[in-house]
Amino acid sequence: MSNEETVSGGLSRRAFLSSAGAAGVVSAIEGRIVMAQENGVKTASAVRTPEAGGGAGIVAVTLRVNGKEQKVRIDPRASLLDCLRESVGLTGTKKGCDHGQCGACTVHVNGRRVLSCLSLAMMHEGDEVTTIEGIGQPGNLHAVQAAFVAHDAYQCGYCTSGQIMSGVALLKEPCGPADADVKELMSGNICRCGAYPNIVAAIQQVRKGA
Amino acid sequence: MHTFEFVRANDPALAVAITSQAKTAQQGADMRFVAGGTTLLDLMKLNVEQPAKLVDVNGLPLDKIERTADGGLKIGATMRNADLAHHADVQRDYPVLSQAILQGASAQIRNMATTAGNLLQRTRCMFFRDTAMPCNKREPGSGCPAIGGGNRMLAILGTSEQCIASNPSDMNVAMAALEAVVHIRGAKGERDVAIGEFHVLPGNTPSRENVLEPGDLITHVTLPAAAKGSKSIYLKLRDRTSYEFALASAAVIVNVADGRFERVRIAMGGVGTKPWRMPEAEAALVGQAVGDEAVMRRAAEAGLKDARPQSENGFKVELAKRCLVYALKQATQNA
């Protein structure tokens, strides 16, 4: 192996910053990583620490999130969801089930909606990741965000960022005109509060350009 | 989740060379390819899968779809399910495949899931997914608690004393009816396996689910040229209208000539330990008049004759029969 880089971790386990935009919070467990560039193969090898018997190292990963480059040092096991929330500091994306069953963690990768909980952050180097924070901001809401407000398309709000990310992606997907078509394409986003009728109404309002 | 070494492969030969060193390509594999990750990462979080090495196949040049010389279709292993389902050629020539994929999972998951990953998705049996429970598939010899309870979603065809786990895929059912061929590149070269032989019955070794050996990389799947003038449908019956696995589903492809079934291909999902092709049901239809309910019912009886229901899924026997009859009716309606 060439280009070996060894890092010893000694950072606090999880300095959780809720202020959006606080970049580069490192989550590290004592360990060692080896990065190697060989024959076009990139290997990020997390070597277990003998003491921990299954501990982990950290890997340096560069992501593009909402148009900005983010250099993070993460556990290789980190999902894109955990990386966004805990390392990049963008907590708008929510964790519901962590197993692909609820849609709360929906983000866009290269313009398409995916579940950030079932994807390794490491696998997204070079991809364009968009989160709810990149869709619109207070005072400059995306049409779908504004429609959610207008239609009261939430109660507790926990599923809402995932719903909106799905709704925004849906606008560019093949989808029939009926409410039933929207329901079908929104079925991957579960709402425990049952705001479904208003969610469908909000998305339909945007689709009809009303 | 256990930690792992991660390799991004940009050349199939390298992906094969690395994983050839694995001990097994079946349950308990120490090395895994990762594509969409929607099956694998879910199971790694549950510690059902504990690979020490992951080889990312997303950088391999296997995401294309092409026509084959004989008028068929060659579908790349890493092509996303959503792209496959919405592809114009698939919608025109193989609508049953498009319908099956679009009735599976959610829009987000279909954007991630790949052809090969879907072929290899694992059972949703709750005992398999829970490492606190015994499971012959996960831990050979530990027992099968599903035989006796918690088996409502599980299989009634192809089961064994060891395992009754169902294959949950919708895409696989359409692939089975379309007589797809799985193309594999392995340590010893390339080989083609008919979809019917790709998945294997649980028998006494439920931890073995398919013919893959260490190093075997699925490169693509081919479909033979679509039968001219055929009508098809994928019908999926489930507890919710969307984002739910099948209790019973049917992929039906029929050619009708002079008011009679001329060529029939049938596969069912939600009922088998593997995607379940039904040659007996097909044979019972060929030469018979379309539109005769009794004929279709006899075909369904033939297809389900070996069904062995468990304590909680007896309803599936009748549900599957009605599912097949209804699908046949739909497919022949305007034939």
Ligand SMILES: Cc1cc2nc3c(=O)[nH]c(=O)nc-3n(C[C@H](O)[C@H](O)[C@H](O)COP(=O)(O)OP(=O)(O)OC[C@H]3O[C@@H](n4cnc5c(N)ncnc54)[C@H](O)[C@@H]3O)c2cc1C
């Ligand atoms: C909540 C939920 C609901 C779902 N509902 C449905 C449903 O209703 N119907 C349905 O059909 N499916 C459903 N699915 C399953 C989904 O379709 C599969 O998870 C998906 O198709 C797997 O594809 P992937 O690319 O993500 O596979 P991965 O998770 O990346 O891989 C799966 C397996 O395939 C192996 N593999 C991947 N690529 C290759 C290759 N090229 N060669 C050899 N081996 C390879 C991997 O090593 C792994 O063992 C659901 C999933 C979830 C999480």
Ligand code: FES
């Ligand atoms: S947190 Fe990802 S789908 Fe529930």
Ligand code: FES
């Ligand atoms: S608004 Fe509460 S979960 Fe949807």
